[in-house]
Amino acid sequence: MKSFGGKAGGYSAGIAQQYAPYLEAEWGLKNHWYPIFFSKEVAEGDVKGSTIAGYDIAVVRPKGGDGVYAVSDRCVHRGVKLSARPMCLTKDTVSCWYHGYTYKLADGNLETIIASPDDPVIGKTGIRTFPVEEVNGIIFVFVGDEDYAPIPPLAADVPIPITDDNKMPGVEDDVPYILGKNVYVRGIHRVGNANWRLAVENGFDPGHLLIHWDNPLVLAQDRQLPLGMKPTAPEAIEVIDREGGPKGIMNMYGTEHYRPVVENSRVNIKARGNNPMPLRTSMYVPGCLMVEHWPIKGVCQYEWYIPIDDKRHAYWEIIVAPCESEEQRQEWDFMFENFFEPLGLRDFNNNDLFAREQLQDYYENHGGWDREVLCDMDGVIIGWRKVAARFNRGIATSPKVRSAQSGVDGDDEY
């Protein structure tokens, strides 16, 4: 038996230093906008909790109020989660269900303690708040350092709008913009047992198409899905770096720089399908995928891979479609419930979730980041790592590190 050594022919060894910050980002990128809940998940009077990059965040929509707020989901008193038992008694406050510490939603200030209304601690402490935006049925929060300023616009952290200037070659139809007007936006989210980076890297990987080659959705559409996409020139990959806008990387599918591979004779495998149904993928910091013309032409699928902690991510899958009327919205609901979700977001994308979760053990326990042996198709993944290393606004650390470092933890006190 020969011995080639661990890195023979692989990409990573030589160039890992070019994306070193990415390798440290196991807890995610901070000072970015992330979706946290769909609007309909937070009813009036509700306090819903979620954890992003180790930050415990409560989203509150007071009854009769004028929108949603995001605050630390840790009561400053003894650290229980406000969301464990929602207690929102007024339009402008949220109370802790345990001892009644009551915080002003606007600034997190401790306003009163229910049974100790004259307590000396009132007005001298509080919980931190998070910037929040609610657009097209999605609640976004800006997660990171409390003193980060200025807060960039939400649009800087979502995929670019597709216009006539940057359309996929050869496809006439428009694709809708997730923050745009007159769009239908609906999706799901669930927990994936893999680090967020492994999830991201699967999303737009030109080589991962093989896991879908026998998928019912593809076969039912008689879609020409190749076994993989082979880059033939550096121009296969385009870095997106807009002034003040999104940073990302795009697979230039539809150009001559990517060659669809539909068979491999060494192992007798052939892609099926007669319908050419082009799609294009691109990925944006802090980890949002856009798949244009998927699962059908004129529709766009967005995905987020949001760090919960260093071992799990929230997997968001959203369908965005053009929509000008209530009638059309009902038609999209019908399609979503009977086609997009069951066959696309579930059956098709379950394969992606499976694949990412299969990567976790190797990268967590077997030194995968150092030992991987990449190939030509992974060029865009290396590209993404560099983009993420360069354009992130901060690397999140674990809550343990944060609380040990300062005594003042970014996630629950100010």
Place this chain on the structure above:
Amino acid sequence: MKSFGGKAGGYSAGIAQQYAPYLEAEWGLKNHWYPIFFSKEVAEGDVKGSTIAGYDIAVVRPKGGDGVYAVSDRCVHRGVKLSARPMCLTKDTVSCWYHGYTYKLADGNLETIIASPDDPVIGKTGIRTFPVEEVNGIIFVFVGDEDYAPIPPLAADVPIPITDDNKMPGVEDDVPYILGKNVYVRGIHRVGNANWRLAVENGFDPGHLLIHWDNPLVLAQDRQLPLGMKPTAPEAIEVIDREGGPKGIMNMYGTEHYRPVVENSRVNIKARGNNPMPLRTSMYVPGCLMVEHWPIKGVCQYEWYIPIDDKRHAYWEIIVAPCESEEQRQEWDFMFENFFEPLGLRDFNNNDLFAREQLQDYYENHGGWDREVLCDMDGVIIGWRKVAARFNRGIATSPKVRSAQSGVDGDDEY
């Protein structure tokens, strides 16, 4: 946004050094009496195992014998638990089910090995024993160092008897004493996923009443339960320190030093109820609560929060009622099964268990002991911490530390 720093207005930072030993007691207090089983849980011939403060203890009630014994639940041979498969073949011994190592119950001495009755090891080794007492249907063991002497009386580690001298002001009825004569004693125990100290601190916390304000038991009794109790003077809290007797701390409810708070106008919350039904709480080392006149007048609820390991406690809830006859006992059984247990020990106290378990993550993983921001109502908790730090008879360490330190582990060899 302002920044107040982690400790603004909180108690802990300045005074934690006053109860430093308490902060190290994650595995519990040792050299104290703890309940281990209800008598009816250990039938004749049975060998039942439990772990207290990391000590694995087997309680044995031989057939035809004269009571119960407590010994290490680890066979000296290869460390399996005797209780895993009870094998009690004579009145004065317990045998290991695996290879037949047989120990004398009185002193733990290795009496014989079933298939090696002339083995040289016989008589030269053994397992340690634990002092045991069985009172009013509860089996208590003295848990700690094998050579601790003299063993204090059981009464030194349970709540004080309430007599005319120390009755709650304004309440005529007597409350029964758990170790007294003519009492009805019945309860339950279960496992709570929180450190024992967090469980203790919830038990008699004047601020935690808020979690019960909407409870069915309270509403059904039309009971005037305040939203919290606000101390107005240092005399609100009394340290109990009897010569040779129990050490503890009492909330002086029923005096002018505690003001029931029944509403907070800032957040529009009001307590309900028209029946004044006073109760009083006190807590004793090593972690036993007494609630006088609860769940009804003249009855007393006792609770223990017994460390299993550093993350779990056994939660004991016991009803003690005066009882002079078999007829009365049957009446209490009816009340216990249909009222006290379902509405009190379960539905009402489930809220307490929930609250403690919610604390665990913060204190275990987010530096809660250093970062908590306490308020006026927490004075009694600080008081308890000092009492526990001062009056405990030893701080338990983990079994790993114990076995590494000496080669002779307190929990299974002598």
Place this chain on the structure above:
Amino acid sequence: MKSFGGKAGGYSAGIAQQYAPYLEAEWGLKNHWYPIFFSKEVAEGDVKGSTIAGYDIAVVRPKGGDGVYAVSDRCVHRGVKLSARPMCLTKDTVSCWYHGYTYKLADGNLETIIASPDDPVIGKTGIRTFPVEEVNGIIFVFVGDEDYAPIPPLAADVPIPITDDNKMPGVEDDVPYILGKNVYVRGIHRVGNANWRLAVENGFDPGHLLIHWDNPLVLAQDRQLPLGMKPTAPEAIEVIDREGGPKGIMNMYGTEHYRPVVENSRVNIKARGNNPMPLRTSMYVPGCLMVEHWPIKGVCQYEWYIPIDDKRHAYWEIIVAPCESEEQRQEWDFMFENFFEPLGLRDFNNNDLFAREQLQDYYENHGGWDREVLCDMDGVIIGWRKVAARFNRGIATSPKVRSAQSGVDGDDEY
């Protein structure tokens, strides 16, 4: 209470240095043959994965090929398990289901990448292979260092054949050899939650018979099973050390050097049964037990305790019977399905599995290896430890250590 100290009368303290390598072998012995699957578990076209001593191994049986292959179950690309989704497209290759890295089964060489057939990495890397043998319905792999040479014969790692020269005294019948001709071989395997050494040590322990004294199989056969076997001279134990052949240790049951103990009057226990049904046990490196004449005369039970990781073992139980015809095979199938498996391999041996799992906590968390207090009956266990320490061909380390040490991990790259 007296204090004897931890080691009073025990064997281990003084002599543990004589088997020191054994104490380090928590991940198992390497450079040995182990069974990995029954032949019928790996159908044509299948890729089945298992982990032995921390090595992830895929067994592949290509369609229309000429047998089975064993290769690393980690794709060199990004480390997913090939067995997670079997993809065996040709007679001589196995492909990774994720991106199509395709390896030659004969040498592990990277032959092609499905969608990147001209990739520069092809031919320059690969996965390691493992020697494999398929005998009498069992697939064996040689697990350990990739460059270990020469590979010893399989027969060196299985129990010795029993011939007229080494028959158990007083028993006329032959017992069959697991690698022999004209034998019936059938069994089961399952996972045990204990370190492999604890499993081995239970298997042939003369003192553990006590756990079987009340077993239905024993009672139904009216078998004279003693409570334990007491060695009366050093000759009770024989070390097996054949030139180039198996290394092991045998309990010389059936000689005067072992005395069956059938009662212990101190604790009033007596063995039952009137049928003398002799059996004999011996154990071989790397951890294979032979029980001659069990569960019935003329039949042999083999057991393997195969390290998966440091806390779990694969428990293999195999019945070997003489078999000359298809008719006889069908008769053994009937016996296996209705007697050997339900009453023997399951009901009887479940007690052994239970006992081993009970040992784990003490040896893992309470310093059992240092603190055990052994007795006369444990002489053969000490003997085994020395044999294993002396004759193993290497001590396995954890995958984390392996991947950290070299960057080239024994289990997945060459």
